[in-house]
Amino acid sequence: MLDPQAQALLQLLKDRGVAPVHTLTPQAAREVYLVRRAVTQPDPPAVSTVRDHAVPAGATRLRVREYRPAVAAPAGRALPALVYLHGGGWTIGDVDTHDVLCRSLCVEAGCVVLSVDYRLAPEHPFPAAFDDTLLAFRWAAGRAAELGIDATRMAIGGDSAGGNLAAAACLALLGDAVRPAFQLLIYPATDQRAIAPSHSSNAQGYLLTSDSIQWFRGHYLPSAADWTDWRASPLLARSHAGLPAALVLTAGFDPLRDEGLQYADALSAAGVHAEYVCFERQIHGFITMGRVLREAQTAVTLCAGALRAALA
Numbered sequence: 001m002l003d004p005q006a007q008a009l010l011q012l013l014k015d016r017g018v019a020p021v022h023t024l025t026p027q028a029a030r031e032v033y034l035v036r037r038a039v040t041q042p043d044p045p046a047v048s049t050v051r052d053h054a055v056p057a058g059a060t061r062l063r064v065r066e067y068r069p070a071v072a073a074p075a076g077r078a079l080p081a082l083v084y085l086h087g088g089g090w091t092i093g094d095v096d097t098h099d100v101l102c103r104s105l106c107v108e109a110g111c112v113v114l115s116v117d118y119r120l121a122p123e124h125p126f127p128a129a130f131d132d133t134l135l136a137f138r139w140a141a142g143r144a145a146e147l148g149i150d151a152t153r154m155a156i157g158g159d160s161a162g163g164n165l166a167a168a169a170c171l172a173l174l175g176d177a178v179r180p181a182f183q184l185l186i187y188p189a190t191d192q193r194a195i196a197p198s199h200s201s202n203a204q205g206y207l208l209t210s211d212s213i214q215w216f217r218g219h220y221l222p223s224a225a226d227w228t229d230w231r232a233s234p235l236l237a238r239s240h241a242g243l244p245a246a247l248v249l250t251a252g253f254d255p256l257r258d259e260g261l262q263y264a265d266a267l268s269a270a271g272v273h274a275e276y277v278c279f280e281r282q283i284h285g286f287i288t289m290g291r292v293l294r295e296a297q298t299a300v301t302l303c304a305g306a307l308r309a310a311l312a
Helices: 004-015 026-040 099-109 128-142 161-175 210-220 257-269 294-310
Strands: 049-057 060-068 079-085 112-117 149-159 182-186 245-253 274-283
Touching: 004 274, 049 128, 060 099, 060 128, 079 099, 079 128, 079 161, 099 112, 099 294, 112 128, 128 149, 128 161, 149 161, 149 294, 161 182, 182 294, 245 257, 245 294, 257 274, 274 294
Parallel strands: 079 112, 079 149, 149 182, 182 245, 245 274
Antiparallel strands: 049 060, 060 112
């Protein structure tokens, strides 16, 4: 059964005539996504410090927003950190749309959160967002002392497209001296072929639809030849051995549900410790909607607890 609060939200969007994302231009969709946060997101919790970094990225700069908790690190130790990649189908979203979630994880997990404002499609198609993810993680690892974080206790995570980027980055960083200690994957896209059963059973009616998935994929991956590239579809990597432990969280009424389960199973089959939790009555994107969906806060607390335990 669909959560009654989620059902009420979907009905409200329908009654107000909110246009489906696939009917909008990318710029219009970005504006709608940003405005919607005032309706669905809870008030932002206070943190000790928020500051933006401009990370050199070729001829441009990559914005990384740092959140620091009020809690002090134990004597002689730096704080753990989470490099976070926002959702939005690689096409919409930014550090502002996920400000509340990042603040909440920072406070509840007691870690520094570094939120990455990676380049968006269609202006910057694949693999731009993936490249920015690696750049941001390596930047943080290389400046751990300056940032006051412990490079040996750095996690990486994200929701939806951000979960995709986090999972792919873990694969790419296997050969680095500093690798993620944990991966937090919130309803991640793991297979761009979109052939898992939930793509059919949840194709319409639950906010993220098959039409919107095709719209997002068309912007980020305009060439179908790239769909099976492991950097876009981490489920299709030759091996998942040696990857960091993971929490994979999904929603029952989400087209991406089975991709998340398949990825958790692939990690487990490769000997990686992976926990899988499905919020059976929820829709895609629910974790940022704590003002209207009570289970969103439950999910945030679950993710923060997993981070705290993994990075202790």
